[in-house]
Structure formats: structure tokens, C-alpha cells
Amino acid sequence: xxxxxxxxxxxxxxxxxxxxxxxxxxxxxxxxxxxxxxxxxxxxxxxxxxxxxxxxxxxxxxxxxxxxxxxxxxxxxxxxxxxxxxxxxxxxxxxxxxxxxxxxxxxxxxxxxxxxxxxxxxxxxxxxxxxxxxxxxxxxxxxxxxxxxxxxxxxxxxxxxxxxxxxxxxxxxxxxxxxxxxxxxxxxxxxxxxxxxxxxxxxxxxxxxxxxxxxxxxxxxxxxxxxxxxxxxxxxxxxxxxxxxxxxxxxxxxxxxxxxxxxxxxxxx
Numbered sequence: 356x357x358x359x360x361x362x363x364x365x366x367x368x369x370x371x372x373x374x375x376x377x378x379x380x381x382x383x384x385x386x387x388x389x390x391x392x393x394x395x396x397x398x399x400x401x402x403x404x405x406x407x408x409x410x411x412x413x414x415x416x417x418x419x420x421x422x423x424x425x426x427x428x429x430x431x432x433x434x435x436x437x438x439x440x441x442x443x444x445x446x447x448x449x450x451x452x453x454x455x456x457x458x459x460x461x462x463x464x465x466x467x468x469x470x471x472x473x474x475x476x477x478x479x480x481x482x483x484x485x486x487x488x489x490x491x492x493x494x495x496x497x498x499x500x501x502x503x504x505x506x507x508x509x510x511x512x513x514x515x516x517x518x519x520x521x522x523x524x525x526x527x528x529x530x531x532x533x534x535x536x537x538x539x540x541x542x543x544x545x546x547x548x549x550x551x552x553x554x555x556x557x558x559x560x561x562x563x564x565x566x567x568x569x570x571x572x573x574x575x576x577x578x579x580x581x582x583x584x585x586x587x588x589x590x591x592x593x594x595x596x597x598x599x600x601x602x603x604x605x606x607x608x609x610x611x612x613x614x615x616x617x618x619x620x621x622x623x624x
Contacts, residue, residue, distance in 0.1 A: 428603030498620025
């Protein structure tokens with residue numbers, strides 16, 4: 356899961372958006388292989404345009420396009436669950452912006468909208484692990500760690516082969532600001548499973564955090580070095596993310612990484 360304060364949040368968002376992009380790609384592949392009718396292409400295109408606007412930070416336009424596609428009635432169940440998922444992420448991102456501006460009332464409303472959309476997506480497609488993982492990551496942004504953990508567990512239950520579910524759970528158990536949710540041993544188990552499913556910069560970063568939480572700082576630093584090497588690319592000419600390198604320094608100092616309390620925790624006491 357590729358996380359001091361703003362660096363942590365930015366990487367979490369990056370993970371979420373990567374999942375959204377993957378979901379949309381899968382959706383479009385299904386639709387095209389089914390030979391969707393011309394009228395149907397209109398809704399599909401709006402979801403695609405919404406994701407493009409979302410990536411550019413044009414959240415009002417993204418929300419408009421996602422809503423237009425959802426309200427059209429032309430999306431089949433899989434595509435509808437994608438649209439609800441993507442709109443939920445846009446609501447949550449807008450909520451973060453409003454929080455940074457000090458507008459807690461509107462931010463709360465946006466996060467409520469996000470959770471409502473995740474619920475609708477799950478109602479449509481209850482066996483898709485990504486939906487539970489994404490909702491869990493949003494609960495985590497609100498400091499609702501038990502709800503996040505519950506969703507990560509449900510993601511693993513409904514789709515045992517979905518690696519980001521294990522990774523999200525491992526990260527929470529290894530780095531949670533609330534000590535009662537930290538469990539280094541279980542985090543190690545979850546992180547190893549995530550690495551087994553897909554070995555990449557994010558899963559190795561998570562495994563290193565779990566190792567540090569158990570006190571195995573030497574191995575944690577070694578694994579974090581591997582994550583940094585992957586981040587630098589095959590030619591070694593890409594810069595490794597600063598948050599990843601800061602965690603590496605912590606492990607070399609024999610300290611675990613603990614995530615900061617997210618700003619959204621102020622909304623739900």
C-alpha cells in the first residue's frame with residue numbers, strides 16, 4: 356500500500372485511485388466484449404469522462420458525470436457498481452478539501468454521501484472485494500478504525516484473492532494511530548499474503564511496516580530498501596517517494612512507523 360502526515364494521505368489516495376482505474380478498465384473490457392448498444396455507450400462514456408475529471412481534480416465535474424451515468428438507468432449491474440464506487444471516492448476527496456478549508460459541516464455531508472454510495476455499490480455487487488476495501492480506506496480517513504477493519508475483513512472473506520484487501524488490513528494493524536488496533540503479528544501475516552499475491556513497492560512497504568511493528572528492524576530496513584529500489588525503476592533513475600525513505604530512516608533508528616491521526620477523525624467523535 357503505497358504513507359509523515361500529508362505523505363501518508365497522498366499515498367492512500369493514490370492506492371484508492373489506482374483501484375478505481377483498474378475497476379473502470381475491467382468494466383470497459385466487459386462492456387466492449389458484450390457488444391454494448393449505441394445508447395448504452397453514452398452512460399459508459401460519462402463514467403470514463405468522470406474518472407478523467409476526477410484525476411484532474413475537477414471534482415464537481417466528476418460528480419456531475421458520475422451522477423448523470425447513474426441516473427440514466429443504462430448501466431448494467433457491474434457498471435453501476437463501478438459508477439457508485441467512483442462517485443463515492445469523489446465525494447470523499449471533496450470532503451478532504453472542505454476539511455482543509457475548515458468547513459466541517461459540508462465535509463461531513465460529503466463523507467456521508469460517500470458512504471451512501473459505497474453501500475449502493477455493495478448492494479449491487481456484494482462479492483467484489485475492492486468495494487469493501489475502498490469503503491474501509493474511507494472509514495480509515497475518518498478515524499473509524501473498527502469499521503475500516505470490518506470492511507477489510509469482509510473484502511478478504513468475499514474475495515480471498517484480492518491482494519489490496521490484505522494489504523489495507525496489514526497497514527492498519529501495523530501503523531494505526533490508535534494503539535488498541537495495532538497487532539504486529541497479524542499485520543505480518545496479512546502483509547505476507549499481499550506480497551504473495553503481488554510483490555510491488557506498496558506491498559513491500561507494508562510488509563516492512565509490519566516487521567518494524569514486531570521489532571524486527573533489521574529485516575524491516577532490508578525490505579524497505581527493496582521497496583525503494585522498485586520505486587526507482589528498472590534503470591534506477593526515478594526518485595523514491597519521500598515518505599517511503601523517511602520510514603526507512605525510522606527503521607534504521609529502530610523505530611516503528613505510526614500513521615498520524617487523519618483530519619477526518621474530527622468529524623466523527
